[in-house]
Amino acid sequence: MTFQEFKNSLSEERPTADFSVLLKALWYDAKGDWEAAHNIAQSREGTRDYDRLHAYLHRKEGDQWNAGYWYRRARAEMPSYSLEKEWEELVKQWLV
Template sequence: MTYEAFQQSLSLDTPPAGLSPLLTALWHDGKDDWESAHEIAQSAEGTPAYDRIHAYLHRKEGDQWNAGYWYRRAGASMPSGSLDKEWESLVHHHLSLLS
């Protein structure tokens, strides 16, 4: 799946088949369904990839302290760029893992 196809899928009512759980979380976030995205992200706490999306979600929520905690758990630094750029980067990364 391309990034463009992923973005277009946001017009659907349900996520496309074949997405990984983390892409599904990002899909829900792209649909402004923070709760569903958060539920997936916290379903495998202690797994760096899940912790990384968990961090992004708390940054988006505006809870900088909690976001910082999850970025550290994920072994990542809090990005200085926009939330949109971070979401795009995460989607690109996880789409590349499907190939």
Template sequence: MKNIAEFKKTLEKVSPDGHLSVQLRALWYDAKGDWGRAHNQVDHLDDLASARIHAYLHRKEGDIWNANYWYAKAGEKLPELSLEQEWEELIKRFL
């Protein structure tokens, strides 16, 4: 998969492609409206990439305190982007 358009095309499928990283798999489930399954992909991981996805998911959930905790764990701050823009930026980052 080379770009965001190809990633978005996979959202027509019932399940994510098997070769997706855990971070992209979490964003895939998020886009499909399954926040819980998205969260479960990264909840138990402690790497920076997973912390960044975890932050986005808690921001989307509306738990800004928890989101800020995870942004800090990822070495970043809450971005001044819409959730949709942040999602797209994360897809681009992890492709």
């Protein structure tokens, strides 16, 4: 699946069944369901990719302190660029 195909799937009511759990979280986030995305992030705390997702979601929420905590746990730097770009990078990373 390409990034554009993933973006196109946002017009659907539900995420595609073959999406990974992390991609489903980003799909829910893009559809405005932060809580569903956050529940996924919390489901495997201590796993680097899930912690990275958790960091992004708290950054999006505006909770910089909590986001910083999760970026550190994921061994990642908090981006200085837009949330939209971060979302795109995560989708592309997890499409592989």
